[in-house]
Amino acid sequence: MSDQSALSLQEPSEHWGGPWTVKKLDAFSKYVEAYLTIMQSNPYWKTIYFDGFAGCGTRKDLNTELYNQLKITLEEEEGYKGAAERVLSLDKCFDYYYFIDNQKSLDKLKEKLASLPDADGRQKVFKPGDCNKWLIKLAELMQSNKYATLLFLDPFGMHIDWESIAALKETRSDIWILIPTGVIVNRLLDKAGELKHIDRLQSFFGLSEEEIRKEFFKKEKQTTLFGDDEITRKIRDPIQHIANLYIRQLHTIWRYVTETPLVLRNSRNVPIYHFVFASNNAAAKNIASDIIIKS
Numbered sequence: 001m002s003d004q005s006a007l008s009l010q011e012p013s014e015h016w017g018g019p020w021t022v023k024k025l026d027a028f029s030k031y032v033e034a035y036l037t038i039m040q041s042n043p044y045w046k047t048i049y050f051d052g053f054a055g056c057g058t059r060k061d062l063n064t065e066l067y068n069q070l071k072i073t074l075e076e077e078e079g080y081k082g083a084a085e086r087v088l089s090l091d092k093c094f095d096y097y098y099f100i101d102n103q104k105s106l107d108k109l110k111e112k113l114a115s116l117p118d119a120d121g122r123q124k125v126f127k128p129g130d131c132n133k134w135l136i137k138l139a140e141l142m143q144s145n146k147y148a149t150l151l152f153l154d155p156f157g158m159h160i161d162w163e164s165i166a167a168l169k170e171t172r173s174d175i176w177i178l179i180p181t182g183v184i185v186n187r188l189l190d191k192a193g194e195l196k197h198i199d200r201l202q203s204f205f206g207l208s209e210e211e212i213r214k215e216f217f218k219k220e221k222q223t224t225l226f227g228d229d230e231i232t233r234k235i236r237d238p239i240q241h242i243a244n245l246y247i248r249q250l251h252t253i254w255r256y257v258t259e260t261p262l263v264l265r266n267s268r269n270v271p272i273y274h275f276v277f278a279s280n281n282a283a284a285k286n287i288a289s290d291i292i293i294k295s
């Protein structure tokens with residue numbers, strides 16, 4: 001697997017944009033409504049919506065291999081509403097909306113959002129570039145203690161560095177984050193434990209190589225005709241363990257994390273992503289958990 005494909009390895013294209021995407025966006029939208037209702041009674045905080053992987057507003061982008069392979073109908077395409085559009089279509093609003101992606105996607109998104117009724121009056125900021133850079137800047141801004149931010153981090157792959165997440169410690173932030181448990185991380189944790197992409201795994205989990213090996217691999221003695229050998233075995237149910245480990249890490253930053261995340265499965269019922277919520281507010285976490293249970 002090349003470095004590039006390790007990072008952007010996709011869920012088989014025929015499943016992308018399928019029911020799991022809608023399930024994720026539906027759950028998130030429900031949370032946003034509840035969040036804005038609560039925040040309206042807290043006028044002290046200026047609210048920010050931070051969409052770190054905002055997309056272009058559609059599922060189709062003719063210039064990427066992934067989108068080329070989607071083979072979705074025009075009807076499906078037109079019916080698709082990404083998170084940005086859903087959030088901006090709500091009656092209640094944030095004080096600021098931050099959208100991060102590459103320039104090309106942002107240009108398309110801007111155009112799409114401009115056509116929404118009421119969108120003009122809302123403070124939208126489009127920032128091109130790597131989400132990690134903007135997460136660090138956001139964390140700095142939030143040190144002023146004037147802002148409450150709802151983050152939506154929805155990458156296809158392992159694009160989020162742990163240090164960008166950790167920068168949000170002690171801030172008034174609530175976060176929904178998509179973890180590519182089955183679709184990518186599990187594949188980088190190869191069965192033989194070669195861990196060719198250990199650098200990526202380290203920056204993703206915020207753990208050392210030794211810690212990662214300890215979590216996912218066991219050493220066992222094997223007796224052969226030529227004596228005893230030590231072999232490395234990957235643990236059982238690694239996908240669930242990836243989710244658990246990431247949740248454990250999130251707990252070092254936020255006080256409350258949904259212990260049971262929303263599990264997004266492909267059509268073969270294999271978990272591909274886990275969608276997790278974290279906050280320093282117990283009530284917020286209870287709302288998120290409730291949404292997950294009912295999804």
Ligand SMILES: C[S@@+](CC[C@H](N)C(=O)[O-])C[C@H]1O[C@@H](n2cnc3c(N)ncnc32)[C@H](O)[C@@H]1O
Nearest residue numbers: 053054055082083101129130131154155156159
């Ligand atoms: C799953 S799509 C986002 C879908 C969108 N949230 C929606 O609701 O329609 C992921 C997006 O992340 C963008 N992306 C990839 N790497 C990125 C990075 N390092 N920083 C910011 N955006 C990135 C891609 O260009 C792509 O548009």
